[in-house]
Amino acid sequence: MIYTVTFNPAIDYVVRLDTPLQAGTVNRAAGEDCVLGGKGINVSGILAQLDCPSVALGFVAGETGAWLERGLAAQGLQTDFIHLASGMTRINVKIKAGQETELNGAGPAIPPQAMEALQQKLDALRPGDILVLAGSIPSSLPVDTYERVLERLQGHSVRAVVDASGRLLANVLPYEPFLIKPNHHELAEIVGRALHGDEEITAAARELQEQGARNVLVSMAGDGALLLDETGAVHRIGTPKGTVINSVGAGDSMLAGFLAGYLQSGSYQDALRLGTACGSATAFSLGLASRKEIDLLLEQL
Template sequence: MIYTVTFNPAIDYVVRIDHPMVVGAVNRAAGEDCVLGGKGINVSGVLQQLGCESVALGFVAGETGKWLERGLAAQGLQTDFVQMKQGMTRINVKIKADLETELNGAGPDIPEDARRAFEEKIDKLTEGDILVLAGSIPASLSQDTYEKILQRLQGRGVQTVVDATRDLLARVLPYHPFLIKPNNHELEELVGVKLNSDEEIAQAAGYLQKRGARNVLVSMAGNGALLRDENGAIHRIGCPKGKVINSVGAGDSMVAGFVAGYQKTHDYAYALRLGTACGSATAFSLGLARKEDIEALLETI
């Protein structure tokens, strides 16, 4: 089974205004939507489109948490969140006007008993399971939480995927994650060097492998992606043609496609193709990638 983790999920309240927003005055919306998400939940959503079952893990609280769970269930997603008694799952307000404005909620504090309950769920993972850790860690959790999770899973045959930045990613490398997915700018931060060519990116990915990562997938937005697999092979792929509408969730979609592709075929080249198709399908859409769009793009790569 594939498990995804979203420590601080959210309900995004998206408001569209067809005129310039006036601060300090009443502004009337032309339309609004509620989007349920978080990086791990995005991965689960795209996995579902690909016919792969997953379970979304994390923390929810209050009536907004119950609403989020009901909404994900209505979308056909399986969840196993830790229910917290205090606080509320956050609401992020996204205002789409002449200028885009965001007001992101903080989310609930995660107490010790909730953390232990989450660890009990992690302890149930067994050989052959895949765990996807994506995004930042809330302030109420230790910043070495990812590291502790991978340490907890050592020797149990669970494949881990980590999509994080800077120290969060660097700290997990000694635990040999199956896949890490920095973008090219994040890779530069990790190695401390400006990367100007595919050869330099491949060398930097090799450096991360020497530090422990098995497979390094480097996304490069409109320039495609580069994969250095655990056998030392370099796979380079371009990006299909299309109009970028919204890049939010594109990286999560690429992770979902790669994991699904590898789980199905154990072929890194195919996993990269499917990951690229999923990431692009999301970038070319208002929401997350849909099955039909993924399949259409896959034929063009």
């Protein structure tokens, strides 16, 4: 089973304007949508499209949390959230008016007893299960939360997947995660130098592998992706043709597609191919990609 963790899920209120956003005056929307999300939830959403079951874990609070939970259930996602006694699940405002402007909520504080309740759920994971830790750590939790989670799971034979940036990612390498997914900019930040071309990116990925990561998946936006797998083999793929209209959730979609592809085929090359199709399909869509959109792009790769 795949378990995803979203520490600070959100309801994204997406507003579309036909004209540029004008500060200090009334702006009237041409359209609006509510999207239920957070990086781990996005991963679970694409996994559901691929008929790959998962359980979305994390924290919800207040009426917005109840709304989010009901909405995910309506989408067919299995959830097992910790319900916080105070606060409210955040609402993020995304204004699309030529340029995109975002106003992200802070979200509820997560007390130590709630984090312990989540950790107890993780203690029940079985050997071979996959745990996806994605995104930043809320300010109410210690900055070493990912490390604490993985340290407590040592010896459980759980395959950890981490999609984070900077020290948050670098610090989990000693726990030998099954997969990490930096983009090429995040990879350059971690190794402390600019990276130009596949050879330098591969060398940097190998440094992270030597520090503990089993597989390193490097996304490179329009240039495709590069995978350094646990055997030392390098896999490279481009992107299908299409117009990018949405960057939100594309990386999460790639991660979900990679995991589903690997579990279904046992092949890292096939996993990379499905992951690329999923990431691109979301980038070419207004929201998370559908199975039909994914399958159409898969034919191009």
